[in-house]
Amino acid sequence: MEKVRFGIIGCGNMGTGHAKNFLANKIPRGCITAVCDINPKKFAFFKENFGDTINYYENAEDMYKSGDIDLALICTPHYDHPPLAIMAMNYGLHCIVEKPAGVYTLQVEEMLERHKTSDKVLGIMFCQRNNPAFKKMRQMVLDGKVGEIKRTNWIITDWYRTQQYYDSGSWRATWAGEGGGVLYNQAPHQLDLFQWICGMMPNKIHAHCHFGKWHDIEVEDDVSCYCEYPNGATGVFITTTADAPGTNRFEITGTKGKLVFENNKLYYTELKVDEREHCYTTTAGFKKPDAYPTVEVELEGEHTNHYGICNNVIDAILDGAPLLAPAEEGIRGVELANAMLLSEWLKKEVTLPIDGKLFYEELKKRIAISKPHKIQENDSVAPQA
Numbered sequence: 001m002e003k004v005r006f007g008i009i010g011c012g013n014m015g016t017g018h019a020k021n022f023l024a025n026k027i028p029r030g031c032i033t034a035v036c037d038i039n040p041k042k043f044a045f046f047k048e049n050f051g052d053t054i055n056y057y058e059n060a061e062d063m064y065k066s067g068d069i070d071l072a073l074i075c076t077p078h079y080d081h082p083p084l085a086i087m088a089m090n091y092g093l094h095c096i097v098e099k100p101a102g103v104y105t106l107q108v109e110e111m112l113e114r115h116k117t118s119d120k121v122l123g124i125m126f127c128q129r130n131n132p133a134f135k136k137m138r139q140m141v142l143d144g145k146v147g148e149i150k151r152t153n154w155i156i157t158d159w160y161r162t163q164q165y166y167d168s169g170s171w172r173a174t175w176a177g178e179g180g181g182v183l184y185n186q187a188p189h190q191l192d193l194f195q196w197i198c199g200m201m202p203n204k205i206h207a208h209c210h211f212g213k214w215h216d217i218e219v220e221d222d223v224s225c226y227c228e229y230p231n232g233a234t235g236v237f238i239t240t241t242a243d244a245p246g247t248n249r250f251e252i253t254g255t256k257g258k259l260v261f262e263n264n265k266l267y268y269t270e271l272k273v274d275e276r277e278h279c280y281t282t283t284a285g286f287k288k289p290d291a292y293p294t295v296e297v298e299l300e301g302e303h304t305n306h307y308g309i310c311n312n313v314i315d316a317i318l319d320g321a322p323l324l325a326p327a328e329e330g331i332r333g334v335e336l337a338n339a340m341l342l343s344e345w346l347k348k349e350v351t352l353p354i355d356g357k358l359f360y361e362e363l364k365k366r367i368a369i370s371k372p373h374k375i376q377e378n379d380s381v382a383p384q385a
Contacts, residue, residue, distance in 0.1 A: 004094070004314045007034040007069035009060050009084060010076040011042035014098055018073060018306060023049060026307040029314045034068040036060050060084055064091040071095060071121075071313070077171050078103050078179050082111035085327075089118040096313055098125045099188040101330030103179030104363055105338055105356040108331045115327055123313045126325035128189040129196065130308040132299040133266045137252070137259055138197040140268065140297070147256030147274060152227075152235035154194055158246030159186040159239065166217050167373050173217035175363065176370035181211075181219030183337040187239045190250075191333035192325075194237060198252065201332060202227035202235060206349040207340035214242035218370060225340050237340075257291070266297040 006022070008015045015035070022032050035046050036057040043056050057063040064072065064087060071094040074084045082102045088095040101124050102108040115122045128134060140146065159182060171177025178184060183191065195201050207225035214221050222240040229235065240246075250261040257270040271278075271289045278289040304311070308324075315321035335352060338359045343350045345362050 001070065001318065002029075004030045004317055005033040005068065005070045006030055006073050006310075007036065007063050007071065007093075008032060008073045008075060009036045009063070010074065010098075011035050011037040011039075011046060012075070014075040015042075015073075016045045018075065018310070019046065019049070021307040021310065027310050027314070029318065030071075030310060034063050034066065036063045061087060061091075064088060064093060069093065071317070073310075074098055077177060078184060079107075079177075082107040085111050085122065086114045089114055089120055089122070092120065094121045094313070094317055096123045096125055096310065097327065097330070099192070099330075100184055100334050100337070101327065102334055103184065104360050105331060105335050105354065106360050108334050109356070112328060112331065121313055121316045121323065122327040123309065123316070123323050124325045124327055124330035125306060125309050126189060126192050126196075126330070127304075127306045127309050128193055129324050130304045131264075132301050132303060133261055133264055134193055134197060135301075136297055136299055137250075137261060137266055138199070140259060141197060141199060141252065141254075145257060145268065145270070146252055146254030146259055147271075148231060149198055149200070149229070149233045149252060149254045150275075151233060151253040152194070152198060152237075152251070153253075154190060154236070154250040155238045155247045156187060156190045156250075157238065157240050157243040158248050159241045160244050160246055161186075161215070161221075161241040163215055166215055167375060170372040170375045172373060173215070173219050173221075174370045174372060175218055175366035177372060178219065179363070180337060180341065181217060181221050182239050182241050183209075183220060183223060183340060186241060188333050188337070190239070191237075191336045192329075193250075194235075194336065195332050196329070197250075200229055200231070201352060202336075202339075203230050203352050204228040204349055205336070205339040205343055205352065207343040209341055209344035214240070218366070220341065220344075223340060225343075237336075266299065267294055268297050269294040 034055040055068050072088040073096045075098050081097045085095045085097050166173045205227045209220040210222040225237040227235045252259045255275045260267045270292045275289050312324045316323050339350050339354050342359050
């Protein structure tokens with residue numbers, strides 16, 4: 001196999017976005033050979049740019065069994081991600097799933113169980129793991145530059161969306177169609193990075209989720225979450241689609257220093273002595289630990305974004321390279337989102353791992369009364385970030 005043949009499922013915003021990377025020759029060892037969408041009107045971009053060099057399908061299974069593709073790139077609404085990935089593996093295909101890996105942990109677990117018996121590559125489109133700032137931040141944490149983590153704080157509120165945005169798709173911002181709001185559409189990348197960079201998951205979460213606080217929608221558009229970690233550290237995760245101007249600031253404070261990500265830059269402050277040692281050895285009651293001057297960390301490489309994940313998966317298929325975002329790690333962000341909603345629904349702190357069956361039962365209550373949006377003619381089939 002010289003090139004991996006891609007089949008895109010979902011020809012809306014994300015599907016066409018991926019296609020543009022192929023047209024720009026950013027994925028040299030891959031090619032699009034087929035696309036699929038239940039709405040054939042969505043083929044317009046592909047027919048204009050690819051013509052009859054690719055095949056068109058209105059049913060995923062027909063594309064899977066056609067022999068046209070080696071890999072399915074799933075860009076559909078969230079509930080369909082695990083079922084379509086499972087079907088792809090059943091037909092002996094590799095797969096990349098757009099974020100999130102699914103809506104609830106039970107369906108993601110089903111996908112992962114199927115992958116255990118498959119020899120095919122299964123990756124998640126966590127393209128922010130390609131951001132040089134986040135890669136460096138993670139490496140510095142793993143290298144012990146901040147010592148033992150004491151506190152995490154991420155304010156990610158620059159996801160501003162208008163009512164028109166939510167009204168652009170019948171499935172959008174509904175329990176039945178999307179399964180959630182800002183935690184499932186805008187912030188999945190940050191929920192993934194929140195645990196990936198720190199190298200640990202919270203074990204307790206207490207969240208306040210506001211549903212349709214700032215927009216006429218069913219799902220959450222404003223979230224404030226407090227979490228605790230097994231090592232005693234605490235954290236805060238705040239997100240919304242209504243703040244203007246918004247903020248994107250991630251702080252990690254440890255016993256040896258602090259990392260701050262903001263405005264796509266990374267800053268590091270190193271203590272001259274471990275804070276825990278300083279606390280119990282200094283004889284001055286108000287003396288802070290001495291620190292070296294804060295420095296902007298030099299970042300390496302470019303942010304290869306979505307095409308970087310595609311190239312990484314191709315490298316895994318053709319060369320056996322390790323995956324940057326393996327499917328097994330995709331469930332973590334889903335569990336964090338599930339835990340935050342469950343905490344709000346139960347009005348109490350929840351422990352992780354969560355009770356997946358309990359979450360699903362609570363979700364089904366919302367699905368039962370969910371109503372689709374009235375939409376404009378340009379209803380999108382695929383999620384937009």
